[in-house]
Amino acid sequence: MSWTEKAIEQLGLIPHPEGGYFKETDRATSTISAPASYSQSPPTRNLTTTIFYLLDSRSPKGHFHTNKSPTTHFHHRGRGIYVLIPKDGSRDVIEYEVGQESGRLQWIVTGEYWKASYLPEGEEGCLISEVVAPGFEFDDHEFMSKEELVRLVGEEKAKKYEWLLRKEEQKE
Template identity: 40%
Template sequence: MNPSTTKIADLIKSLELEPHIEGGFFRRTYQSDDQNMILTSAGQRHCMTSIFYLLTQDAPIGHFHLNRSDIVHYYHLGDPIQYTLIFPDGTLKTIVMGQDVLAGQCLQLHVPGGIWKASQVMHGAAGFGLISEAVTPGFDFADMEMGDRQKLGQQFPEHWALIERLTRG
């Protein structure tokens, strides 16, 4: 194992992360247990939840998915992470989260519910990128839809190359 791989394995262990369905690793770090639940069209949800989310050189992509809830992402450590967003009208937006704010990277990113989102760690010395996400109303897997390559390609044919690269088969 090279030093970078060892450091990533230690980080996963230290933060108690596990594989995420969209790619990368995560752990829920907070849910608003001390507040009343919110009633949504999909059922009761916590007011807010938060996770750590890690992309690595071996799991570099968070595949296209759509969440019903708003999510605020907070950059922490490692290499920059590029986010690709497809809005319902087909508008494409690319944002890079990272520490170099003078070069246009951002430390915080809001993604409204109903937006298709993919992420990928950019190649760098660290071999990983670590963020946190705060989700409101709180995250529930029932509120997340993984991107289907064919369906997304039919809906947004102008973004086929990105969809092909950033979805699972």
């Protein structure tokens, strides 16, 4: 059994709608009112939520998405590539490797970015934890459309990243 299969079993991970696998491990009992720019359903947010998140060879990519809340990521094992596209189109696409070899063991992605992740060639998996504050709610989450990808990076560059869109979002 591979280390990723063991992790899925031992941590109780299930398929994530973004791709990969996850398990929520904490949802703070303290709450705050939903910020004005967030969905008001529900009207409050937990202060924080925490998950394990894993990519492996069976589900090697996390599709482009955005969350309203900043997400702090903590690396545990393996390597991954993150792709960030500023939602306002003000900067170019940002790509970086996470893991022991790159030295990037902790990183934050704010709600100002579309985010995707994938395994580099030959990598078995990448296990991280994510802490979201204010806490994660699916009402504050959105998948990137092909139209949005093209608008932000142009037709040519969009071809390079289109494979990171969810199949439903790849259609125009």
